[in-house]
Amino acid sequence: MERTERFCRIEMLIRSRGCVSFADLMTELGVSRATLKRDLDHLRTRMDAAIVYDRDRNGYRFAVTGRQARRPGPPEASGVWFSEREIHALLTMHQLLDGLGVGSSMGRHLQPVLERLQGMLGTSDSEARELVRRLRVVPPARKPVRGRSFERLAGAVLERRRLRLTIEADDGSGERDRIISPLRMIHDGGIWLLDAWCHESEALCRIPVPQVRAVQTLELRAREVPMRVIEAELDAMPALRAA
Structure with missing residues (x-):
């Protein structure tokens, strides 16, 4: 059993039983006394797990404080675990x-x-x-994403909200506003692109994210377009076409 599995097992045992003795934890995990002491110390100091020793019950339990004290049922463990x-x-x-x-x-x-x-x-x-x-990704030359544009655009794609975008023209002649329904974001050739439905032209479009100068989220729901339609029309585009 690797270390992260032991951490998860310790929390599951305490959560299911309420209070578990040191001896029972050693038996369940199949580890030495020194290893279990290190695991418990790591959970409390590095993982902020509210594990305390209860002298009256001679075992380890979760401390109950704040909002947890007002909740019915057992205290919660610290969350999701991964291998x-x-x-x-x-x-x-x-x-x-x-x-x-x-x-x-x-x-x-x-x-x-x-x-x-x-x-x-x-x-x-x-x-x-x-x-x-030791985990390095060297991307191709790319255009930088401006400010929080990526975060707001990606959020609108997932939340299915319409946007009012201020977009810089391809030829640098100025800026224009467009109301769009964001459909998908892709990364291609070192640049992030937003696939969307333009409500002015009533057509699908592909917008380079670095050209987006301002993003305003609208209360209206985004128009739904089937992914097969988006893929059939936009993925075969020979060049970028902004709204």
Whole structure:
């Protein structure tokens, strides 16, 4: 049983039984006394697991504080667990996003997740940085994504909301506003592209994300277009066509 599996097993045992003795944990995990002590210490100090020793019950349980004290049922454990291979895969995915130019715009949302993944691996901050350096993605030359445009555009695609975009013209002659229904985002040839339905031209269009200067989310639902239609018309386009 690898370390991350033991962490998950410890929390599951405490959550299901309410309180578990040190001896029972050793038996269930099949580990030495020293290994179990290290695991419990890591869970509490690195993973913020609220595991406390109950002298009256001679076992380990979850502390009940704040909102949990007012909830019925047993205290909650600290959340989702992954195996080491799954953690490595997730860290690789983060490096891939960073290489595609969106790591910084999504970083503040991903950072708590990355810290938790590092804690599961049992690595220090310096060891985690060294590990990430071994997963490097070298992208082709790309146009940078402006500010929070990627995050807002991707959010609208998933939430199915219409947008008002301010888009820079291809020839640099100025800017124009368009109301669109975002349908899909793709990365091709070093650039992020937004596939959308343009409500002015009443047609599908493909918008280079670096040309988007402003994004306003509207309350209207996005128009739905079947993916087979999007793929048939836009994936065969010989060149970019902005709204």
